[in-house]
Amino acid sequence: MKNEKNEINIGLLGYGVVGSGVATILHNHQDDLRHKLGVPVSIKKVLVKNLDKKRNGVIPKEMFTTSLEEVLNDPEIDLIIEVTGGSSEAIRRALEAGKGVVTANKDVMAESGPELLKLADENKCDLLYEASVGGGIPLIRTLEDGLASDRITALTGIVNGTTNFILTKMKHENKTYEDALAEATELGFAEADPSADVDGIDAARKMVILASLSFSTEVHLDDVFVRGMKEIADGDLQLAEQFGYTIKMTGSAKKDEEGIEVAVEPVFVPNSHPLATVNNEFNAVYVYSDSVGETMFYGPGAGSLPTATSVTGDVVAACRNILLGVNGKRMHAPQFERKVKSDDQKHARYIHRITVRDEVGVLTELTSIYSHHKASLATVVQDSDLHEEGADLIFITHKISRQQHLDILADLKDTPAVIDISSHYRVEGE
Amino acid sequence: MKNEKNEINIGLLGYGVVGSGVATILHNHQDDLRHKLGVPVSIKKVLVKNLDKKRNGVIPKEMFTTSLEEVLNDPEIDLIIEVTGGSSEAIRRALEAGKGVVTANKDVMAESGPELLKLADENKCDLLYEASVGGGIPLIRTLEDGLASDRITALTGIVNGTTNFILTKMKHENKTYEDALAEATELGFAEADPSADVDGIDAARKMVILASLSFSTEVHLDDVFVRGMKEIADGDLQLAEQFGYTIKMTGSAKKDEEGIEVAVEPVFVPNSHPLATVNNEFNAVYVYSDSVGETMFYGPGAGSLPTATSVTGDVVAACRNILLGVNGKRMHAPQFERKVKSDDQKHARYIHRITVRDEVGVLTELTSIYSHHKASLATVVQDSDLHEEGADLIFITHKISRQQHLDILADLKDTPAVIDISSHYRVEGE
Numbered sequence A, B: 001m002k003n004e005k006n007e008i009n010i011g012l013l014g015y016g017v018v019g020s021g022v023a024t025i026l027h028n029h030q031d032d033l034r035h036k037l038g039v040p041v042s043i044k045k046v047l048v049k050n051l052d053k054k055r056n057g058v059i060p061k062e063m064f065t066t067s068l069e070e071v072l073n074d075p076e077i078d079l080i081i082e083v084t085g086g087s088s089e090a091i092r093r094a095l096e097a098g099k100g101v102v103t104a105n106k107d108v109m110a111e112s113g114p115e116l117l118k119l120a121d122e123n124k125c126d127l128l129y130e131a132s133v134g135g136g137i138p139l140i141r142t143l144e145d146g147l148a149s150d151r152i153t154a155l156t157g158i159v160n161g162t163t164n165f166i167l168t169k170m171k172h173e174n175k176t177y178e179d180a181l182a183e184a185t186e187l188g189f190a191e192a193d194p195s196a197d198v199d200g201i202d203a204a205r206k207m208v209i210l211a212s213l214s215f216s217t218e219v220h221l222d223d224v225f226v227r228g229m230k231e232i233a234d235g236d237l238q239l240a241e242q243f244g245y246t247i248k249m250t251g252s253a254k255k256d257e258e259g260i261e262v263a264v265e266p267v268f269v270p271n272s273h274p275l276a277t278v279n280n281e282f283n284a285v286y287v288y289s290d291s292v293g294e295t296m297f298y299g300p301g302a303g304s305l306p307t308a309t310s311v312t313g314d315v316v317a318a319c320r321n322i323l324l325g326v327n328g329k330r331m332h333a334p335q336f337e338r339k340v341k342s343d344d345q346k347h348a349r350y351i352h353r354i355t356v357r358d359e360v361g362v363l364t365e366l367t368s369i370y371s372h373h374k375a376s377l378a379t380v381v382q383d384s385d386l387h388e389e390g391a392d393l394i395f396i397t398h399k400i401s402r403q404q405h406l407d408i409l410a411d412l413k414d415t416p417a418v419i420d421i422s423s424h425y426r427v428e429g430e
Helices: A016-026 A030-037 A068-072 A089-096 A106-122 A139-147 A159-173 A176-188 A201-217 A237-241 A302-323 A360-372 A403-415 B017-028 B030-037 B068-072 B087-095 B104-122 B138-145 B161-172 B175-187 B201-215 B234-240 B305-322 B362-373 B402-413
Strands: A010-011 A041-048 A075-080 A100-103 A152-156 A222-228 A243-257 A259-270 A282-289 A293-300 A352-356 A377-383 A391-397 A418-427 B008-012 B041-047 B077-082 B100-103 B151-156 B224-226 B247-254 B260-272 B280-287 B293-300 B352-355 B379-380 B392-397 B418-427
Touching: A010 A016, A010 A152, A010 A302, A016 A030, A016 A041, A016 A302, A030 A041, A030 A302, A041 A068, A068 A075, A068 A089, A075 A089, A075 A302, A075 B030, A089 A100, A089 A106, A089 B138, A100 A106, A100 A222, A100 A302, A106 A201, A139 A152, A139 A201, A139 A282, A139 A302, A139 B138, A152 A201, A152 B201, A159 A176, A159 A237, A159 A243, A159 A282, A201 A222, A201 A243, A201 A259, A237 A243, A259 A377, A302 B305, A352 A360, A352 A403, A360 A377, A360 A391, A360 A403, A377 B104, A391 B402, A403 A418, A418 B100, B008 B017, B008 B068, B008 B305, B017 B030, B017 B041, B017 B362, B030 B041, B030 B077, B030 B305, B041 B068, B068 B077, B068 B087, B068 B418, B077 B087, B087 B100, B104 B201, B138 B151, B138 B201, B138 B280, B138 B305, B161 B175, B161 B234, B161 B247, B161 B280, B175 B362, B201 B224, B234 B418, B247 B392, B352 B362, B352 B402, B362 B379, B362 B392, B362 B402
Parallel strands: A010 A041, A010 A075, A075 A100, A222 A259, A259 A418, B008 B041, B008 B077, B077 B100, B224 B260, B260 B418
Antiparallel strands: A152 A243, A152 A282, A243 A259, A282 A293, A293 B293, A352 A391, A352 A418, A377 A391, B151 B247, B151 B280, B247 B260, B280 B293, B352 B392, B352 B418, B379 B392
């Protein structure tokens, strides 16, 4: 059933940097859009908080309104662009009013994505959210397009620009965490309160969105195992380098017959892996799929222009679907039941850095803990530098379960010769 | 003007690994496609050379034909998939018959792309060619989508898997060129006659396709400056490593007010650049654009499944356009006049490796050549190892024009103290 529309009208909620950017792009490219879609696309109303604020830009004054009702009740408006960063309320009501929605709202999509997408399906509307993950990288659309003829088995992403910026500065410029964070804040890459970034919450939200989509299953924020940047101990970055790795804050998601596993944590990435050279504020997502194999999508994870460009891409897609009459038919609703793996079912290589007393027989005592838990070791290194408190031992395991890893750490902690478990990491991307 | 079709029929030309792969994907995902497009999509006829050949797969026997006429004259067929790897003849006739075309044919697109795209426009058809560059990477579509609201200023790509595989093995496993090539041939990454790959012709064809699209201008194969892998001298990979670079065969394309420049050659890429870790047979294209900034798309550059997946993606897009009635409205025809930069107008940093007689005053003599040509030097290193024929001097310039670079090389060659110009490279990605 194709739609007989001969124009598409848009209601824009929010006119900050992203909103005004979208308006400008739609204005500047109206001829291209008309060519692409066959009908004109234009913004009809713009919701703002304050009508009196002085605004430059392409929107005539009479289009601004402070009434959400006015926008949602306008029968000529087909599509809502939500860039207020607020709650899910406006999105929900727009969908209920039968209007398609394009949003950049990561928090709402992570919290209520499945529910909102179901609502979109029920109301035969599209809900597109490209800009919610990976800023300017055309990621969601590429994953969705690919899913039409392929199956994604895993993805690993650097999806938080702040932490990646900090880690890059620490590695390449030998900055301290504090100095690197200060620089990130100064450049606008970090918020005044950076905890959502450095504790991994922001990345976890994005991984919820990516994993739900990629595996067509519901994923809750609670399903994501999260370790923040503060787990990185002094000297760990150098240690990684010494073994040919780079420490990155990654989000990783896998699915197999047993279920899904999603984690956000600092990991060791081999230097030969493409994710190891994703530096500064850049984001990248590395995708493993059945047919195409391995692909990676890299780009700016934030910024008003990149984000506005992604929103505009969604607008084009949404308009196309409205005109084709296939809006709301994208099978948003999860096809598979939510099944989260237990720690027994997650497998990886681990790196343990243990500070021990410099005594005879310590190494034998510790390696026996690994054998007791049936964990075989790939590498054992005693760091040549004795420090005040003792010696550093580095253990790199072959593949073990996360449960084995946790059991070993618990036993190590209970060993009198062990002064401290300085740090431990999963190895990613091997 | 939307189209009133309630089904889309496809004529498939060629049933080799890619063709049969496409047929299988379309068959296995027919429900998804129907959901996405609102109408069923199916293959109606398949052109093969030999009807008697035994074939497994999803296509019933009576659909095969040896007559191109029969496929092209079937009024019910809307779309042609060309995966024969033959001449442009079939594509041309399909477009003249008013049928959309999806092709994986890189040679034809590089040779006759602009002409065929014009023909497609004239006949109100689409001509899509995602699989012609970067195998399974959704590259062309992403560039085209992006171009609706952004402007590409440059791109650098590793677009030939064979040479990248060889260079990776040479760097990481210390293999000789010959051994690495033999391994590539054995694994099916290199043809029996690898000259199109190692001489850079294959990459040049792909760069013609990417540059024409990205800059919306006609680019001829002759416009591409090409240097093959044989320009890499013994010891160059180690030399690059010593200075923090990796040698990669890249295609690069830039556009500014003065015109375009397109080159395929071995270059020095800084190790911190994402392209430096694109290894083995993988391809990647790094894109610089006005709004989004820097993005990179990475994945398998060849292979039957990845290629078939890309072709299927094009089929979905072509069907969508047919149903929307916007096929042939993608403004294929170049918008800008072809204007190729002269060597005076191309700027980069260069690395010169010169073997000189071990005599007093040589360094002064050589540096004076650089100053004479107003080229300032960033680094000058005399390699500590004296070899039989003399000493190695390494010069790394600041940005100079390609003309300066050539003039300096000519003067160096004429200097009696210079035994040989061992090698020279452009620095890419800085």
